[in-house]
Amino acid sequence: MSYAALARKAPVVSTSPARTVSLATGGLRIGEASDTYEQEADRAAGEVVTAAYPRHQWSFSSVPVGQAWLQRQPDPKLDAAAQKRLDTFTIDAKDLSNPLVTGQLRSMSNSNLVDYKNKVKDGDVKRFVETLLTFSTPLQTGAGLDPLSGNLTMQIGNVNVAVKPDVRGARVKTADTNATFAANPPRIPGYDTKDGVVVNFPDVKTTVTVEIVTSYETGVSPEATSGYGRGTTADDLRNKATSLRFHEGSHGEDFIDFVRKNPYPTFGGKSGMKVADFEKEKTAYNKAVSDWGKAFNKVKLQGDCVGKTVDEYHKGEKGYKNICP
Numbered sequence: 001m002s003y004a005a006l007a008r009k010a011p012v013v014s015t016s017p018a019r020t021v022s023l024a025t026g027g028l029r030i031g032e033a034s035d036t037y038e039q040e041a042d043r044a045a046g047e048v049v050t051a052a053y054p055r056h057q058w059s060f061s062s063v064p065v066g067q068a069w070l071q072r073q074p075d076p077k078l079d080a081a082a083q084k085r086l087d088t089f090t091i092d093a094k095d096l097s098n099p100l101v102t103g104q105l106r107s108m109s110n111s112n113l114v115d116y117k118n119k120v121k122d123g124d125v126k127r128f129v130e131t132l133l134t135f136s137t138p139l140q141t142g143a144g145l146d147p148l149s150g151n152l153t154m155q156i157g158n159v160n161v162a163v164k165p166d167v168r169g170a171r172v173k174t175a176d177t178n179a180t181f182a183a184n185p186p187r188i189p190g191y192d193t194k195d196g197v198v199v200n201f202p203d204v205k206t207t208v209t210v211e212i213v214t215s216y217e218t219g220v221s222p223e224a225t226s227g228y229g230r231g232t233t234a235d236d237l238r239n240k241a242t243s244l245r246f247h248e249g250s251h252g253e254d255f256i257d258f259v260r261k262n263p264y265p266t267f268g269g270k271s272g273m274k275v276a277d278f279e280k281e282k283t284a285y286n287k288a289v290s291d292w293g294k295a296f297n298k299v300k301l302q303g304d305c306v307g308k309t310v311d312e313y314h315k316g317e318k319g320y321k322n323i324c325p
């Protein structure tokens with residue numbers, strides 16, 4: 001899809017600065033602003049693309065894929081050699097740490113991905129490429145395919161990350177990647193007191209689930225050109241990493257990277273503590289959880305406010321409010 005076509009199709013930005021942190025009702029669920037498009041996308045469950053491979057359990061642990069490897073300095077000679085390997089279907093697992101290689105793979109059309117998967121020999125590359133047909137967020141070290149849910153899952157500290165299959169034909173504007181998190185138990189349970197001391201407080205081990213899903217509007221192909229943010233930076237352009245799939249998948253990578261770098265807070269209150277100390281612990285914990293949620297909800301800006309920023313992209317549009325810092 002041409003840039004002009006995209007520009008026409010994307011009058012509304014789905015990244016909103018007004019995000020919700022709800023501690024009061026039901027459970028702790030902190031997520032992106034749930035605008036209509038996203039809510040409708042959630043309902044479009046029947047339109048989930050079927051995984052292109054048999055649903056058996058596997059994991060992807062031996063290959064260094066992920067953000068940490070994307071920081072390398074470009075080397076023209078090495079890159080020329082990598083480009084040649086890419087073009088001749090001879091890349092191997094080591095090449096998956098090269099953004100010039102992964103950027104181009106992630107920007108291919110689905111039919112070219114299928115073709116590439118069939119022609120490349122290396123098993124890890126086959127798996128990486130095959131996964132891109134279903135998940136815009138690229139396969140990460142330590143990730144596995146959950147045969148029951150069809151999700152890509154990985155555990156990072158006390159956080160379970162689930163990348164859901166891309167949704168096609170969703171009522172989003174062009175494309176959108178949404179991430180939510182839920183903690184269980186959502187709040188610190190109650191306790192009894194005896195002589196100013198906490199008793200009968202259960203051993204709380206909070207687990208957190210982060211869900212990431214990318215949705216595409218009807219008629220929008222993942223290989224269409226990204227109009228702003230990731231996919232438009234100087235590095236991305238040099239790596240030919242310019243597609244919507246690349247852009248959306250970078251949001252997914254950013255969320256996963258955030259979880260790696262920011263462990264979810266743990267609660268230190270225990271039975272036997274003085275009530276005052278326990279309550280101090282609880283206040284600190286709740287503040288830490290709230291801060292974590294606020295930071296989580298800003299992750300998306302990383303991918304939208306670089307290169308040609310989303311604000312520049314929408315400049316002059318009636319009703320658009322800038323969101324970049």
Ligand SMILES: [Zn+2]
Pocket residue numbers: 015229247248251303304
């Ligand atoms: Zn974006």
